[in-house]
Amino acid sequence: MCLAAPWLTRVLLLSEKRLALAPADLRGALADGSVALLVVGVAGFFFATGRWWGRAIGLWVVVSFVWVTFAMYEFISVFDSLYALAHAGFLADATFIGGSVRHVRHPALLASFTVLAIAAALWAHAPRKPWWRWWGVLFAACVLGQVVIPTSHAHDEWRQRHAIQANLSILPASAGVGPASIHADVRDVFRGNLRGERWAGPLSGRPNVLLILVEAASGAHLPSVAAAQGVQSATAMPKLDALAQRHILFTRVISHQRQTNRGEYGILCGDYPKLLTDQSKMSEQVYGAARRCLPEVLRDEGYATAYIQSAPLGFMLKDQFMKKAGFDELVGDPWFERSYARTDWGVDDKAFFEQSLGRVVELHEAERPFFATLLTVGTHHPFTFPDTASVEGGGTRRERAFRWADDALAEFLEQLELRGVLHDTVVIITSDESAGLVQAASATQRLLSQSWSFAVVMMPEPQAKRIDTLYAHVDTALSVLDLLGFERKTRGFTGRSWFREYETPRRLFAGNTYARSVIMWEPTGSVVVCGESFHKCMRSVPVDDLVFGPERQSEPASPRERQLVLEVARQTRSGRRDMTEAGAIQLLTEDTWSVPAAEGKKLLAGGQYLRVPGGTTLRVDLDLEVSGDQATIDFHQNVLLNGYEKFLRKGIQVRGGERWRLSYEIGVPRDGSHLVVQLYATTVSGDVAEIRFHDARLSMTAGSVTSPTVAVIEDEVSAADPR
Helix, strand or coil: CCCHHHHHHHHHHHHHCCCCCCHHHHHHHHHHHHHHHHHHHHHHHHHCCCCHHHHHHHHHHHHHHHHHHHHHHHHHHHHCCCCCHHHHHHHHCHHHHHHHHCCCCCHHHHHHHHHHHHHHHHHCCCCCHHHHHHHHHHHHHHHHHHHHCCCCCCCCHHHCCCHHHHHHCCCCCCCCCCHHHHHHHHHHHCCEECCCEECCCCCCCCCEEEEEECCCCCHHHCHHHHHHCCCCCCCCCHHHHHHHHCCEEEEEEECCCCCHHHHHHHHHHCCCCCCCCCCCHHHHHCCCCCCCCHHHHHHHCCCEEEEEECCCCCHHHHHHHHHHHCCCEEECHHHCCCCCCEECCEECHHHHHHHHHHHHHHHHHCCCCEEEEEECCCCCCCCCCCCCCCCCCCCCHHHHHHHHHHHHHHHHHHHHHHCCHHHHEEEEEECCCCCCCCCCCCHHHHHHHCCEEEEEEECCCCCCEEECCCEEHHHHHHHHHHHHCCHHHCCCCCEECCCEECCCCCCEEEEECCCCEEEEECCCCCEEEEECCCCCEEEEEECCCCCCCCCEEEEECCHHHHHHHHHHHHHHHCCCCCHHHHCCEECCCCCEEEEEHHHCCEEEECCCCEEECCCEEEEEEEEEEEECCCCEEEEEEEEEECCEEEEEEEEEEEECCEEEEEEEEEEECCCEEEEEEEEEEEEEECCEEEEEEEEEEEEEECCCCCCCCEEEEEEEEEECCCC
16 A cells, blocks of 8 residues: 555656656655655564554554655646655645545545555464565665666756655755855845846826735746747637737746745735745744834825735734734635635635726725735646636636636726726736746756746836746835835835846846745846755756747756855745844734624634744733624634644623633743644624634744643633723
8 A cells, every 4th residue: 555655646747747658667666665764664563562552653653655646646736846844734734635636536446445545454474574574675776767768957856756756855954165155146136136127107187006926936837038039838818918018027036935935925015025934024924023014104105005815814924924024904705705616725816806896996996006915726636617617718727717706807907997087097917936847858848837927017008018037926025115216115115126227137046945946036037946955956058049938958056056055045034033032912903703604614723834932932812702683603723833723712602791800821842843823713693703802912932942831821711801
């Protein structure tokens, strides 16, 4: 069973992605074999004890490996990358589970393998000496085969390695050559530059700005842009491409990271996100003094600011970050009452744009100019659209979801024009991150395409212009301020203005936390790709100046290039490392919440994913009261650290007119990550209940904690205080 699970899922991946067999796939199968046999050996060790507990542990090992194998399959299916264990904390988040994990591709196959694995583990006999000899021979053969068959840059890492094996090889970066010789180059990366010759702006009349982020859209999804790079993508947005031909189109915009919170941070704050896998800067900005971001600057200049997305705002701390970034109004999942399809991530894109239209029109009709940011979610796995919908072109769920989004976006923009919004509004359409090319000619092309975004800019007075110069998402904030004539307000923002021409090119940088890689884009179009360990860096040169084209030549990167990538990656990592100095952290930005019974279990707080230094004492304080006619709310509150549950309170029922106070402390003796404090509410009686929060805090106190103890200070439901 341990061998069958990874080999079968590997065959499924090769078949579903229509990939021709190569020697790299034999190496991958041997990697699967070595890891699977290692798991078999561990299980066999426990079976050999002859005790019931040994058999129980062995069974758990086997079944867990089967589940991990199918989880790896799901991840590779969507991201074409091996799963990084650093992201394992997401598997304990209810929003992530409801939005993505529940939508497995082969539930019957997973169930069958689980049942068979349990049956096999129960039936298995304790291994004897001959069994161990054959086990050792097979394990050695699999390891030797991997040594003999070389790795290939032409093929994805998942085709050559097992995910567990790959994660064990990620080591801290070594210091290497000192940074003195590259100091000037590094300094230029983080500077704002408005010294180019302006070709657009400043616009008069204080126009509105509407920023639309299409989840995971890529430059490869615009057919004309893809064709210019010599590639063709089955995932396409033809209506957006046609629109782009009539406006300003930037065909080569670098997105700096995977994951929405990292991409949005770079766009809104004009700062590089962390290029290495680590706690995101968006999370760090929530505590203490936050970086000055674009919405705050525009708000100070008299703009009304609004952030609208269909996903829950609490996930990834967006409810708090967006407030600190300068958005006065936040709209999230509960606001969207209608949908054609819905998951825990939110409503489909057609419903999202239809309902957002009214709010954008209201902002336009107000006296103040506005800056609004819209983020879609329908093109995120599991790709949300009605199964009954007839989508032109058909294809996979991913392809149909992007067509559904394309149609919805086109209709939204058409309605904005009919209502006169576009006459005095700058519309910028780009993505938060890039899903890249699904069918790529090589692993390198696929990796680079996952940093390939675009930007379409619609001016109040339309003009058509196509720009093939390399720009980046980090340029967005500075570019908007430059276009509006607020050049003096750009202090602290990184990048160059999209609306100026520069005599000298520059280097740009991107990370890929899923592929555990860091990329440097050189002015010549060549790229340097390093693994996060920086033990090995490769230089890839395009053929015919096609930066994202299929034909590339690879060579080893120079020590100086490696050091430059390493130093830039390290500097983007700078941020708040010790969260114990942040003081009390507010878990909720809203004091009052409405919980209709029809919505079922509702996430109020969660998705923080924080780093915790060893020796820390965590303290959570909750103080809330419930009101509502014959209303009763069932609360579920827990704390997760490193993907494991550290505290749980469930089944706490609070009726209208009652108050629940909960305070407790948790010791964290060793460094931890992915700290998540979750609170769910379900109205179990009455049509709707209201929750009023007097307190909802997380505190971290530095100390010398030596044991992971939990101390409950208060846990009481009582009559609410009279008002």
